[in-house]
Amino acid sequence: MTTDRLKDMLGRVSLTPVKKAQSVLLNALTGSTRQTETCPLPDALDRLLAKDLLSPEDLPTHPRSTMDGFAVRAADTFGASSSMPCYLEIDGEVAMGQMPTGKVVQGKCFRIATGGLLPEGSDAVVMFEHTIPVDGKMIEVVKSVGVGINLINRGEDIKKGNPALPKGHLLRPQDLGLLAGLGIADVAVYTRPRVGILSTGDEIVPWSESPPPGKIRNINGITLAASCRRLGAEVTDYGIVSDSEDIFFATLERATGENNVVLFSGGSSVGMRDLGERVIEKLGNPGILVHGVALKPGKPVIIGLSHGTAIFGLPGHPVSAMVCFELFVDPAIRFFAGAPTPNKQFTQSITAIIDRNINSAAGRLDFVRVQLQEQEDMPPLAIPVLGKSGSISTLSRAHGYFLIDEPTQGINKGSQVKVTLLQ
Numbered sequence: 001m002t003t004d005r006l007k008d009m010l011g012r013v014s015l016t017p018v019k020k021a022q023s024v025l026l027n028a029l030t031g032s033t034r035q036t037e038t039c040p041l042p043d044a045l046d047r048l049l050a051k052d053l054l055s056p057e058d059l060p061t062h063p064r065s066t067m068d069g070f071a072v073r074a075a076d077t078f079g080a081s082s083s084m085p086c087y088l089e090i091d092g093e094v095a096m097g098q099m100p101t102g103k104v105v106q107g108k109c110f111r112i113a114t115g116g117l118l119p120e121g122s123d124a125v126v127m128f129e130h131t132i133p134v135d136g137k138m139i140e141v142v143k144s145v146g147v148g149i150n151l152i153n154r155g156e157d158i159k160k161g162n163p164a165l166p167k168g169h170l171l172r173p174q175d176l177g178l179l180a181g182l183g184i185a186d187v188a189v190y191t192r193p194r195v196g197i198l199s200t201g202d203e204i205v206p207w208s209e210s211p212p213p214g215k216i217r218n219i220n221g222i223t224l225a226a227s228c229r230r231l232g233a234e235v236t237d238y239g240i241v242s243d244s245e246d247i248f249f250a251t252l253e254r255a256t257g258e259n260n261v262v263l264f265s266g267g268s269s270v271g272m273r274d275l276g277e278r279v280i281e282k283l284g285n286p287g288i289l290v291h292g293v294a295l296k297p298g299k300p301v302i303i304g305l306s307h308g309t310a311i312f313g314l315p316g317h318p319v320s321a322m323v324c325f326e327l328f329v330d331p332a333i334r335f336f337a338g339a340p341t342p343n344k345q346f347t348q349s350i351t352a353i354i355d356r357n358i359n360s361a362a363g364r365l366d367f368v369r370v371q372l373q374e375q376e377d378m379p380p381l382a383i384p385v386l387g388k389s390g391s392i393s394t395l396s397r398a399h400g401y402f403l404i405d406e407p408t409q410g411i412n413k414g415s416q417v418k419v420t421l422l423q
């Protein structure tokens with residue numbers, strides 16, 4: 001496979017627009033394998049279906065009453081009203097959980113409870129409230145019913161052979177309920193994506209330690225692992241790797257062999273010790289897809305692929321790392337998780353009104369963190385959370401973000417913005 005990196009007029013690799021980088025990544029991933037497995041129904045929540053599911057039977061398997069009342073022949077009640085009731089003889093009772101015995105014949109009815117199976121001959125149910133007992137054997141019907149009223153027909157929920165759920169569908173509680181109703185005990189799902197995480201930098205110490213002067217705690221190892229778990233991935237932490245090319249390469253090579261996606265943070269920009277690009281290139285097949293995107297923050301991100309595993313060199317600054325996760329890693333994990341269109345389709349977003357002017361340079365995508373403040377009878381206010389990409393508290397305080405696209409040079413106070421909520 002050859003990679004198609006954007007070049008400027010002098011042949012130098014230039015910053016790639018975010019949308020282009022996303023499509024290069026997703027196109028390259030189409031050659032990667034997604035594994036599937038069988039999962040017991042109760043454990044299938046939040047998994048993605050690996051096959052189209054057809055209904056193996058009619059649901060319900062028999063017509064059932066949806067009201068407490070009397071199973072009748074609708075024609076027997078035509079014209080019935082409180083001023084001119086019709087009279088029906090109670091000829092039997094449907095026992096719950098049992099097949100009804102007997103048949104409703106003209107002029108007769110069966111007592112039935114909600115959920116009871118409709119006895120043969122009946123085609124509607126009259127609610128108790130619309131009847132008056134005459135004696136133990138006879139009722140007055142004071143409201144007519146049409147055929148099919150107050151019952152659910154065989155196969156009305158879903159018919160045998162009809163599509164129940166499509167391949168790639170994310171299984172929610174209501175979907176598990178549908179599968180339970182159809183008696184599907186084992187579900188073919190995509191295997192959870194495996195993600196390996198490395199943190200690079202001689203200055204990084206485990207977050208649980210007290211850093212001596214010159215060192216800092218590992219923030220990215222935690223934020224990235226948690227973001228992966230949110231997407232249902234299984235995460236392996238390969239720890240903190242020192243800025244030695246040999247150790248970094250050996251760890252990255254091992255992680256690439258063991259995972260669908262590998263993330264490392266730090267070492268993506270052009271500093272002397274920034275080995276990210278070199279080691280991905282060395283892994284090859286094909287190696288680097290994109291290095292440097294027109295994005296703020298997050299410009300130095302590296303996107304690579306090696307032997308079907310997606311590799312991301314995320315900028316070390318904690319906000320930049322999470323922004324790149326949201327825009328690039330998230331779709332890659334969704335791809336391996338089995339999502340049919342890995343770019344977020346129905347992200348939770350709301351319209352808000354920006355409370356001040358925001359500058360933005362033309363030619364790059366700006367990711368603006370915001371807090372939301374409710375306003376009466378108006379969309380909420382979006383208040384930008386300003387701060388450097390090294391300040392994780394700015395993301396922690398943010399309720400969401402909006403994007404300023406490449407051609408736009410800033411937006412004016414009072415404009416509407418589409419805020420994607422940060423979960």
Ligand SMILES: Nc1nc2c(c(=O)[nH]1)N[C@H]1C(S)=C(S)[C@@H](COP(=O)(O)OP(=O)(O)OC[C@H]3O[C@@H](n4cnc5c(N)ncnc54)[C@H](O)[C@@H]3O)O[C@H]1N2
Binds near residue numbers: 221270274298389
């Ligand atoms: N001459 C240039 N310098 C820089 C450029 C540039 O274009 N030219 N880009 C800047 C931008 S933008 C960013 S973002 C950073 C990205 O740098 P790296 O990805 O190489 O990351 P490091 O240099 O290793 O670290 C940056 C920063 O983040 C801290 N860090 C790293 N890992 C962690 C972690 N796991 N937890 C918490 N903090 C972490 C690290 O200590 C640095 O402070 O490059 C700019 N430079």
Ligand code: MOO
Binds near residue numbers: 298
């Ligand atoms: O891209 Mo850097 O992430 O602007 O801080």
